[in-house]
Amino acid sequence: MxxxxxxxxxxxxxxxxxxxxxxxxxxxxxxxxxxxxxxxxxxxxxxxxxxxxxxxxxxxxxxxxxxxxxxxxxxxxxxxxxxxxxxxxxxxxxxxxxxxxxxxxxxxxxxxxxxxxxxxxxxxxxxxxxxxxxxxxxxxxxxxxxxxxxxxxxxxxxxxxxxxxxxxxxPVPDRPGKVWLHHGSSISHGSAAASPTTTWPALAASLGGVELINVGLSGSALLDPFTARALRDTPADLISVKLGINVVNTDLMRLRAFGPAVHGFLDTIRDGRPDVPLLVVSPILCPMHEDTPGPTLMDVSALQEGRLLFRATGDPADKASGKLTLGVIREELARIVRERSTEDPHLHYLDGRELYGEADFGELPLPDGLHPDAAAHRRMGERFAALAFTPGGAFTDGAA
Structure with missing residues (x-):
């Protein structure tokens, strides 16, 4: 042909x-x-x-x-x-x-x-x-x-x-570069990016010279077993999972359930991809949920003014009874990866605030309180590429 x-x-x-x-x-x-x-x-x-x-x-x-x-x-x-x-x-x-x-x-x-x-x-x-x-x-x-x-x-x-x-x-059957399989929430899906090639995962893939398969699922990164099986069964050279924000948004589970659910999610991926570099990424900064649990609801008064705005409706005091905040989730993810990595040298952790943190929020605030804008997507993509794809990064099996 x-x-x-x-x-x-x-x-x-x-x-x-x-x-x-x-x-x-x-x-x-x-x-x-x-x-x-x-x-x-x-x-x-x-x-x-x-x-x-x-x-x-x-x-x-x-x-x-x-x-x-x-x-x-x-x-x-x-x-x-x-x-x-x-x-x-x-x-x-x-x-x-x-x-x-x-x-x-x-x-x-x-x-x-x-x-x-x-x-x-x-x-x-x-x-x-x-x-x-x-x-x-x-x-x-x-x-x-x-x-x-x-x-x-x-x-x-x-x-x-x-x-x-x-x-x-x-067709072009033999594309250059490794295959990077990524799973995450609406921010990984694209949220308010300017176009399909400028979502942060697409930008990071381009900079890293890899072929992207994006399983970012808006509102649906909920540690579902069927999603873990889909990741397990998809051929890939590199895998990352960005977890946490949707679990808070939906107020889906408590700390007692979250830890074992993360373990089960990672276990399932490892059942089919035991040696692939696997990077666990915690949530980026989201001030309204750093110390306040979900659920996340739309601000009806803002909507009546033609503005899209979200707000956290939980009570910070409920952390004591196991309700999840982004701060709690980051601590739990870091602990899980630290403990598992003693037997899984290809497992790594990245604090999402390295992609978008306090200083970034001051310069590029989240327009709706939850999702980054196009400029922040570009910044996140560039930072992820520098942290994951360069020598010493998780996807070169260096220190994450």
Whole structure:
């Protein structure tokens, strides 16, 4: 098939079959009435939890991209996105698609149309309105053989309907670099990043020269056994798990349950990947939850003013009875990794405040009290790359 790349460029656009070989970063692909829907959890995991938040998060293709080799100068992609509208909240920008050519940013775009999911955060209700397929078009690409990547929006469920180019394409099965498998919360998912290639994990992967599989699941990094099994069963050279904030947000468990749950999560990963460098990352700074337990609730008064703001509703005194705060979680994670690492030399720990801490909050405060903005994502990605991928870092099996 490689020889096709050097044939005379066709005068008309040709439709390219959307096959799994052209997709990177997804753990499963579902055939729908329209095309292919990428998932970031396998079907067996999805079947074990009916939580609509998890279903939404894992079907949003953070880190998922089309990758192919071609000399095409024009590329078109038809997609059917699902766009979210939150009642009373400021309008959300449409999801961005990023174009990368031979490893360098080469453009971005948005897709019109699509389904609309209207969510009322005060009641928890949701309404779905169907919409049409939209088209993304990139032109003026260099007329040379190159590797093209189209990164899908990190925060919009995206069904892939059709791919068209003005020259043949082929998959790129042997991508350079190690595979980095990362799991975390909405911040790892992308939160308020500017685009899919500028979430902090995507930036860190680019700087580290590795291939990213992002299992950051907004609101859903809850130490679920099915997530641990998905990580265990996914081939990877490097693994990181960023744990803690969602357990506080949801007020899901107490200290007595948290420690054993972390052990079980790590045990499951190690069942399939016993010698892979494994980095446990604690939460970044989040002042409202440093010493105050959850649950985290939306500030209704701010929402009525058109602002999205979260607040901690727990009582700091409840720490004595085992309620979790970020300070408690960091101490527990550090202890667990310290004790386990005596028998697991490839296990490492990173305090999340090294990615975003007190000084960063003073300069780049969390706009909604919970999530970093685009500038903070960039800073976190650069710091993670320096801490994990450089000599002496966890992913070189040096000191974390």
């Amino acid at each position: 490689a020889s096709l790349l050097f044939e005379t460029q066709a005068d008309t656009m040709q439709t390219i079959p959307l096959t799994p070989e052209l997709l990177c970063g997804a753990l499963d692909l579902e055939r729908t009435a329209h095309g292919l829907l990428p998932h970031r959890l396998p079907a067996r995991a999805r079947a074990q939890c009916a939580d609509p938040q998890l279903a939404m998060a894992e079907s949003q293709p953070s880190g998922v991209r089309l990758v192919f080799r071609t000399r095409a100068t024009v590329v078109e992609l038809d997609t059917l996105p699902t766009k979210r509208v939150y009642v009373g909240a400021p309008p959300r920008p449409e999801g961005r698609y990023d174009l990368v050519v031979d490893g360098r940013p080469a453009g971005s775009g948005r897709v019109g149309g699509g389904h609309t999911l209207t969510i009322d955060l005060t009641t928890g209700s949701a309404a779905h309105r169907p919409g049409p397929v939209g088209t993304l078009r990139f032109t003026g690409l260099p007329d040379t053989v190159k590797v093209v990547e189209i990164w899908l929006p990190y925060d919009e469920m995206t069904e892939l309907v059709a791919l068209r180019t003005d020259a043949p394409v082929e």
